[in-house]
Amino acid sequence: MLLARVDGAAPADVVVIGSGNVGAAAARTAAALGARVVVLCASEASQKAYEQIAPPGVGVVVNGRARLLECLKDADLVIGAILVSTFDTPPMITDADLGVMRPGAVIVDATCGYGPGYLPTCGPLQQPGDAPHLVGAILHVKVDVWPALVPVTATCAYTVNAAPYLVRLARTALLGTDDPAVRSALIACDGALRHPVLIQHAQFYRMRP
Incomplete structure (x- = not known):
C-alpha cells in the first residue's frame, strides 16, 4: 500500500x-x-x-x-x-x-x-x-x-458538472448571450482555430492554425 x-x-x-x-x-x-x-x-x-x-x-x-x-x-x-x-x-x-x-x-x-x-x-x-x-x-x-476504470461514477460526475455549462452554451447559441466561460472555450470560429492550446498544437505539428 x-x-x-x-x-x-x-x-x-x-x-x-x-x-x-x-x-x-x-x-x-x-x-x-x-x-x-x-x-x-x-x-x-x-x-x-x-x-x-x-x-x-x-x-x-x-x-x-x-x-x-x-x-x-x-x-x-x-x-x-x-x-x-x-x-x-x-x-x-x-x-x-x-x-x-x-x-x-x-x-x-x-x-x-x-x-x-x-x-x-x-x-x-x-x-x-x-x-x-x-x-x-x-x-x-x-x-x-x-x-x-469507474465509468458509472465518471459519467455521473461529468453529467452533474457539464449540465450547467450546456445551459449556458444554449443561452449563448439561442439568445446571443455573451458568456466569458463559453468564449474562453471557443475552439474554432469562421473557419479559423481560436483556442490557444489548439493553435499551439497546430503550430507544433506545422499545420495551418
Whole structure:
C-alpha cells in the first residue's frame, strides 16, 4: 500500500502538485487514509482559495523550486495534477531531482499532457495494469484513462458538472448571450482555430492554425 511505510512506523508523506479538482481530490483521499499531505499551489491566490477547502492537517504552500525540492526529500508519493501540460511546459521534476527522493518513492502524473511535460521522467503513457516506469530508484505512473476504470461514477460526475455549462452554451447559441466561460472555450470560429492550446498544437505539428 503506497500510503503506509513498510515498517509501519509513520504515515507516508504525500506531495500533491496542483490544487484544482484533481489535486484537491487526491489530497482529500490521501488525508482520509492517514497520510501527511502537502499541496503545492501555483500562486498565492490559488493557495488562499484552496486553504478554504483543504482538509484539516493538510499543508498548503506556494510551489517554488526550493520548496519543491525540500518536499521531495520526504515524499513517498508525488502526485502531479497541474491544469495543463503541453509541448513547451518547463520540467518541474528532472532526472537530477530524483536523486533527492527516497528509493521506492512513486511519482504519478495525473495530468498526462502533451510532449515531455512538467514530469519528463514519467516517460510515455501507460495502460492500466502496466508495471510502473522505473527511473533510478523511483517508480513512475502515467495513465490518462482513470475515469474509464469507474465509468458509472465518471459519467455521473461529468453529467452533474457539464449540465450547467450546456445551459449556458444554449443561452449563448439561442439568445446571443455573451458568456466569458463559453468564449474562453471557443475552439474554432469562421473557419479559423481560436483556442490557444489548439493553435499551439497546430503550430507544433506545422499545420495551418
